[in-house]
Amino acid sequence: GQQLNQSPQSMFIQEGEDVSMNCTSSSIFNTWLWYKQEPGEGPVLLIALYKAGELTSNGRLTAQFGITRKDSFLNISASIPSDVGIYFCAGQLRRGNTPLVFGKGTRLSVIA
Amino acid sequence: SAVISQKPSRDICQRGTSLTIQCQVDSQVTMMFWYRQQPGQSLTLIATANQGSEATYESGFVIDKFPISRPNLTFSTLTVSNMSPEDSSIYLCSVLGTSGVYNEQFFGPGTRLTVL
Numbered sequence: 001g002q003q004l005n006q007s008p009q010s011m012f013i014q015e016g017e018d019v020s021m022n023c024t025s026s027s028i029f030n031t032w033l034w035y036k037q038e039p040g041e042g043p044v045l046l047i048a049l050y051k052a053g054e055l056t057s058n059g060r061l062t063a064q065f066g067i068t069r070k071d072s073f074l075n076i077s078a079s080i081p082s083d084v085g086i087y088f089c090a091g092q093l094r095r096g097n098t099p100l101v102f103g104k105g106t107r108l109s110v111i112a
Numbered sequence: 113s114a115v116i117s118q119k120p121s122r123d124i125c126q127r128g129t130s131l132t133i134q135c136q137v138d139s140q141v142t143m144m145f146w147y148r149q150q151p152g153q154s155l156t157l158i159a160t161a162n163q164g165s166e167a168t169y170e171s172g173f174v175i176d177k178f179p180i181s182r183p184n185l186t187f188s189t190l191t192v193s194n195m196s197p198e199d200s201s202i203y204l205c206s207v208l209g210t211s212g213v214y215n216e217q218f219f220g221p222g223t224r225l226t227v228l
Contacts, residue, residue, distance in 0.1 A: 033216070042204050042219035043155070045113075088154065090217075099145050099206075100217050104154045 006103030021106040022073040023089030031092035032072040038085045114209040116220035124226045132191045133223045135205030140185035143208035161188040195227045
């Protein structure tokens with residue numbers, strides 16, 4: 001099946017630092033999404049991207065849909081302790097009623 | 113966005129038994145999915161729950177092991193049958209909902225299953 005390569009696998013950062021993670025694929029995706037999962041919870045949608053080259057922000061989070069449609073990145077600026085969690089990228093091959101393909105996740109730890 | 117609830121939130125089961133997980137959505141949705149998340153792993157799609165017809169299973173998942181029902185547009189169940197310790201995972205219900213122009217996929221809180 002389709003696979004998304006997400007990196008880094010884990011990050012340990014100081015509070016206040018910026019964070020960057022990315023996702024790549026050998027296939028073209030029409031939609032890229034970024035989710036955050038905290039312990040004991042389901043993934044929560046952070047940002048959805050629908051057009052190649054699109055750059056979207058949600059508070060301190062910024063994500064971009066790569067021009068080639070084969071990659072996306074997520075940046076978190078000025079990290080805070082509540083940013084701790086696992087961040088997943090997800091792609092949709094065809095827009096519409098098709099399920100998502102997920103990356104393996106980036107586990108973020110923030111040291112106060 | 114859709115509000116999704118799952119029951120039970122967690123369970124500990126003996127091998128060889130079966131567990132049915134319920135998923136309830138607060139609005140009618142076209143698409144419902146079931147995912148499995150093994151410890152420390154990403155999400156893997158089990159099947160698409162189709163209203164009024166048999167679920168569509170992904171490679172590696174079969175109906176005998178994971179029977180799914182979807183009697184209407186707001187409810188679905190997933191049964192994990194003849195469980196073994198390898199079935200210990202978080203099982204997540206997901207729906208395609210509308211947020212603005214496009215459909216987006218939302219997740220329930222998950223059911224944490226431990227098989228002894």
